[in-house]
Amino acid sequence: MIKATACAGALVVAALHGAPALANSDTITDYEVIYAPAMKAAKAPRTVLTEITQTSSSTIAVGDYGVVLYRDNASSDWQQADVPTSVLFTSVDFIDDQHGWTAGHHGVIAGTTDGGKTWQLQLDGFQFIDLQIAHFQQLVDELTAKQEQFDGSDPDAEDDILYALDNALFLLDTATFAKEDGPTKPFLDIRALSKDVILAVGAYGTLIRSVDGGESWQILDERVENPDGFHLNALASDGEFVYIAGESGQIFRSADQGDSWELMDSPYNGSFFGLHIDASERLWVVGLRGNIFVSSDQGDSFTQIKLDDAVNINAIVDAPNGGVYLVGNAGVIGWVDANGNIEQMTHSSGAALTDLVAHGDGRLTLVGQRGVLEIADFATEAAAQAQE
């Protein structure tokens, strides 16, 4: 394992008054989005935002241009965090009101220990590629060593090893090529199981884990049965299992914090984008074309709930008054009650919505294509739309 050193840029980010402040006055001739501190931007709340999460004290949203926004739960004003990178963040998760992680494109993972005000790089794509090369090289070496000891006593096991070796060689090749291209694989979701154990999934079957709060990371790609390298899009966990959902209807389950994974029977062959475990321990999985599935037995079987609109459903959260809220592309917002009935509305912007936070008073804070959007009261607005 390689220790991912935090690359906290020494660049001072000036506050935004009048013209946007440039990070500093030094000339930059080799711009690298990974190491460019996020610009403090008046329009940060209007840029593409991908995920939003709430801790006991504040709400945090992440998105494009390295934007991380936070606001005190009692306040309505967003602050922009100090972030040492400008990549598109795709995911954010907090384990308590101080410790959180965000993952994004170009193999970036950043962490905070002050509730989201300042962030440190924990992994970047260049380190990630080195990690992959080292890891897959080691894997190839191990499997080759095993292959050398083949004695034909267990042909099935030998086949498995050959197959795994093939796969490892392919992954090593890919990583070696990536060394030239630079980081191309985005992380698509991150999940903190504890202050120490963090999992992240991403494009082309990427799965990594840290057991030291993000100080160092370990590649787990080959632990998932994903020979086609499908994207792994979402993570969720209950007390017992960790779940991954991804492209092509894949659902995996792990009972040992990611060491080993079980491929579940999928109710669908299209992509899943969101996973959620609700207050009554049911597992929700949502995806392409209005597909919503819910499982009461931790993923062993699913019931389908179909949305009228065939649009992507991206995220699902608990509704404070029971049931779940879900959001999707084309401004779709829905509420599914305990009996599986859907009440639906469309946000007037028509923007793709990727995540939301539901407040006790019926308010929804949404994020997506147009940044942060607020719905004052879902029930009234949905009823008003239904009237029309």
Add this chain to the structure above:
Amino acid sequence: MTDKSIESNSVWLERALFNFRPLWFVIFAALTAFLAWHASQVRPEASFTKMIPTQHEFIQNYFKHQEDLASLGNVVRIAVETTEGDIFTAEFQKTLQEITDEVFFIPGVNRSGLKSIWTPNVRWSEVTEEGFVGGPVIPDNWDASERSLEQLRTNVLRSGEVGNLVANNFKSALILVPLNEVNPDTGEALDYQQFSQQLEERIRDKYQSDSVKVHITGFAKVIGDLIEGAYQVGLFFVIAIVITLLMLFWYSRCWRSAFAVLSCSIIAVVWQLGIIELIGSGINPYSMLVPFLVFAIGVSHGVQIINAISNNRVDGHDKFAASRLAFRSLYIAGLTALVSDAIGFTTLMVIDIEVIQELAIAASIGVAVVVLTNLGLLPILMSYTGVSAKGVAYTGEARGEQHPVLAFFGRFSQPKWAYSAIIVALIGLTWGLVYSQQMKIGDLDAGAPELRPDSRYNLDNKFIVDNYSSSTDIFVVMAETAPSQCIAYDNLEVMDRFSWHMENTPGVQDVKSVVYVAKMGSYGLNEGNLKWFSLNRNQYVLNANTNRTPPGLINPDCSMAPIIIYLNDHKAETLQTVVASVNAFNQQYQQEGLELLMAAGNSGIEAATNSVIEGAQTKMLLWVYGVVIVLCLITFRSIRTVTCIILPLMLTTVMSQGLMAVLGIGVKVATLPVIALGVGIGVDYGIYIYTKIREGLAQGMHLNDSYKYALENTGKAVGFTGLTLAIGVATWIFSPIKFQADMGILLTFMFLWNMLGAMILIPAFARFFARFGKQIH
């Protein structure tokens, strides 16, 4: 006096003119006929490139990529609005379809680029398990039924065209009409005026009704409206002629003289127009001012001539001698004044904007022509016709008594009045200086600044800005790279940073470029998962993501990609902030192989124009005053005299700047030349008055008497001149073209104020200087 004695004191010029009167007559008549024919060929034109500073770095960059940017800029937008309900009715869709079809057949329309929800290139798409599906927004089996309309509504929502082709409130739909600057079949340049007219006739007039409203915007429409407005200016000219004729009669009480002056002045205008046509210069909405000026200058000098002739007649000379003596007494002052006008105008040549240069040339030609017609032809004409007996009698009567107005002005050479006037002038100067600090560069109103804020065009523009998501104030930065590198990852990443930097610049609404297309492409190709809204380092992926780049966002060899910055407005501060922000970015981010060059788009060009104008403002004032001072020094050879003449002009200049600030008129292409024109013509008054004061002083009169003498001889004519000039340009205040109205207001103010300044402050300053013991000369 006999003819003989007149002959003896004459100069060669006078002899050449008066000894061959019939010959000159024939020459003038022939020239007039020839030039009139050419003048009739003059058509108003409004060339875009002539209105911009072609040497400016921004414009040079723009010209370099003009062809690639053409499809981007030259677009007409037609919004079809329903006043009843929304657009999802069978009736409205039928109208929209018909208008779309009609537009398709208007010559000049780039048919493949034409877009409305009724064109097949507007599609909806969505992601399914199998990939993209989609189709035209109008359902394939369209039958105008409820079901079809419902399907249409769904498709529109899925197409992402809300805010683009369909208004945010669903009460109107847009037809986007890109134009071909050059007809691809015939190679002919697009005739904007004709195109604009076709839009009116074939679209607006035909389809507008109680329930359907048509709003049209776009550069072609602005130009069309400008030229249409310019024709109205012709009517103003007629009005100016009628008023002037009446004033001439009121002044001279002699129809013959009135018509003679009028004819010579009109001949001057005909010559001026004929000559500019001959030199291939044409007339634009700016230089359209020149005929008015030439006419007014002609009249004012003509008045001096008939004034002198009448006086000579009163003194007992016959009509020939009276004309000849009038010529003799006036040609030096007249020439000096006209030469200073002409040279004053030529100083405008220092401004690198072709319309201003054309205006300078046209005005200089016009003034030169006035020398011939009103100092040459008019005396000859008058030597035949003479002033009518009634006119002579009127002049005679007027001479005995002092006119109360003249008596009033006469007081300003007395110390008490003089110092009061100077104090008032100082107050005016202070006012002007204070307010002129607030003078703004550039255009201050929204929409097309050439037209009035409440013009139909600007109302249409406001409608589209209010109901659609796109701003009409566009600033384009050209990202220049090596060929085929415009979508290279490293370049795109810097362009993305730049876009974000610009988006957060105050005054910027939105930024769009191929970077946005690439990010949208990645989002779309990854099953509509917004978490992929990013640039990918893998060039193959990037190429796939930018596969659907609309034309215009990258050039054919991929060496330039425009970054389009939509602004809130085009105020000078906004533009300055944007330019400064681009410069700051360029200073910090210096990516090898990528240059972010300013500027195209209407706002980019305006930024360049503003910067040229800001620089030219002081330069032009220095030149025009420099030239006028030198000319006055040559004529009068006395620094004090020149000071007396120049100070009132400066007061007017400062006060008109204050006026501009108060009236919200910015310094721009149209108003920049006004001050030069005002000073150039304003100096005439001073020259005429001071010439006579000096004559009086030379005869040993005191200052008071000298000034009274000057007023008697020339004061009336100067007052009259000020009024005629003011009337000539005041009609412009009613022009539908905003900048012509601004020019009208300012010139009227300057002509009147310069006249008052000359008649009040020249004697006052003369008194002030006289106090220090020495006579002025």
